[in-house]
Amino acid sequence: MTKLSLSKEKIKVVLLEGVHPDAEKLFRKDGYDNIHVYNSTPNDDELQNILADTHILGIRSRTQLKGQNLDTCEKLMAVGTFCIGTNQVDLDQCKSQGIPVFNAPFSNTRSVAELVMAEIILLLRGIPEKNAKAHRGQWFKSALNSNETRGKTLGIVGFGHIGSQLCILAEAMGMKVKYYDIENKLPLGNSEAVGSLEELLPQVDVLSLHVPDTELTQEMIGAKELALLPKGSFLVNAARGQIVVIDDLVKSLKMGHLNGAAIDVFPTEPASNNDPFESPLLAFDNVILTPHIGGSTQEAQVNIANEVADKLIKYSNNGSTSSAVNFPEVSLPALHADLTRVMHIHENKPGMLERINHAFSSQSINIAAMYLQTSGDVGYVIMDVNCESSDSIVKQLNDIDGTIRVRVLH
Numbered sequence: 001m002t003k004l005s006l007s008k009e010k011i012k013v014v015l016l017e018g019v020h021p022d023a024e025k026l027f028r029k030d031g032y033d034n035i036h037v038y039n040s041t042p043n044d045d046e047l048q049n050i051l052a053d054t055h056i057l058g059i060r061s062r063t064q065l066k067g068q069n070l071d072t073c074e075k076l077m078a079v080g081t082f083c084i085g086t087n088q089v090d091l092d093q094c095k096s097q098g099i100p101v102f103n104a105p106f107s108n109t110r111s112v113a114e115l116v117m118a119e120i121i122l123l124l125r126g127i128p129e130k131n132a133k134a135h136r137g138q139w140f141k142s143a144l145n146s147n148e149t150r151g152k153t154l155g156i157v158g159f160g161h162i163g164s165q166l167c168i169l170a171e172a173m174g175m176k177v178k179y180y181d182i183e184n185k186l187p188l189g190n191s192e193a194v195g196s197l198e199e200l201l202p203q204v205d206v207l208s209l210h211v212p213d214t215e216l217t218q219e220m221i222g223a224k225e226l227a228l229l230p231k232g233s234f235l236v237n238a239a240r241g242q243i244v245v246i247d248d249l250v251k252s253l254k255m256g257h258l259n260g261a262a263i264d265v266f267p268t269e270p271a272s273n274n275d276p277f278e279s280p281l282l283a284f285d286n287v288i289l290t291p292h293i294g295g296s297t298q299e300a301q302v303n304i305a306n307e308v309a310d311k312l313i314k315y316s317n318n319g320s321t322s323s324a325v326n327f328p329e330v331s332l333p334a335l336h337a338d339l340t341r342v343m344h345i346h347e348n349k350p351g352m353l354e355r356i357n358h359a360f361s362s363q364s365i366n367i368a369a370m371y372l373q374t375s376g377d378v379g380y381v382i383m384d385v386n387c388e389s390s391d392s393i394v395k396q397l398n399d400i401d402g403t404i405r406v407r408v409l410h
């Protein structure tokens, strides 16, 4: 059986934010037992303490792995975001520190699309308001502003995994779908691509956002965009909190321009279920507020736990980085019993390979197999070699200028 340069008992795995227990189970089944599980999101000080001796970190969408939080993590070997979004992590900084980041790109896609479809139906029927009144003992039986989904137009911003799943559900309910995406995307069913956001907005009864949090999407929906939506229309945001300007949404709802909204994500979200939730949207009966649970179903969480834990274990056990979001991707075969695997992460600059090869040849170490991949300014080279002890080659490799990290399996 392959041995890691650091034994599995010593590799410290930390799982934050209530990652589904299946992830811990998978690590334990594979022989890892230094596992620490937390249900909440640590603040920056707590996170920096945790990171000081953590090798593998699992987070969800709240833990901010950026800036000074990454300064204290010399031992950190790999990160798993047990979700789709990776905007909470500085992917470039992780890469330059030799830390691959893995996510679950579509394990909760269906869950988000189903929730949004349900919210569209509830909004079009005016249910949030009727429900809120009923809870206060008021009887509000009325068909006013209560409509079927059939024949209504759904505008989708971001026609990726979630946006296109939602399109399928909405068309099955008889809705017309128009979408805007920054990329050229294949229209599914009878859906129609629209050339710009401004062109899309006036045409929809419901607008649903499914873009990632990027510089281009931050505050993408503000006063100007809300005004372009037809009077009486609805907004759904289950993407990221920074995409909608909440104060502008509040104004639009107050003026009665928008007839309601469903919001799952917020610019600032409580760190745990024990912390209070504050938002000016609390005042509106016609707004569905959910605590960032678009992807929180048993099905999704189990799939995510297994998918991301499996990727982290593969990387730790044999060096494979397939589907890493920020790193050169290499899919490696199992290590032959007689060989040692040396993994070298380095700055991608001319002459690196020559210096790495020279380190091996100068120690008369024969290379049985070599794998190399680069991504931008980082290179990842893996050599399966015949050698009794790896100590001196690891030292020599670490001394090469531009080396970011060296790991060994034998």
Ligand SMILES: NC(=O)C1=CN([C@@H]2O[C@H](COP(=O)(O)OP(=O)(O)OC[C@H]3O[C@@H](n4cnc5c(N)ncnc54)[C@H](O)[C@@H]3O)[C@@H](O)[C@H]2O)C=CC1
Pocket (backbone or CB within 6 Å): 084, 085, 086, 105, 106, 108, 109, 112, 157, 158, 159, 160, 161, 162, 163, 180, 181, 182, 183, 185, 210, 211, 212, 213, 214, 216, 217, 238, 239, 240, 264, 265, 292, 293, 294, 295, 296
């Ligand atoms: N509420 C929740 O619990 C969840 C929220 N999410 C959020 O949903 C987002 C979307 O997820 P997926 O559909 O899986 O991502 P995806 O990457 O498959 O699709 C995103 C789409 O947005 C498009 N896009 C990017 N920038 C754009 C722009 N400026 N204008 C128009 N289109 C743009 C992309 O070209 C792509 O087609 C995630 O990034 C995440 O932030 C994801 C899962 C759960």
Ligand SMILES: O=C(O)CCC(=O)C(=O)O
Pocket (backbone or CB within 6 Å): 060, 061, 062, 082, 083, 084, 085, 086, 108, 292, 293, 295, 296
């Ligand atoms: O469920 C979570 O922790 C976050 C879900 C999410 O927003 C994502 O997958 O990007």
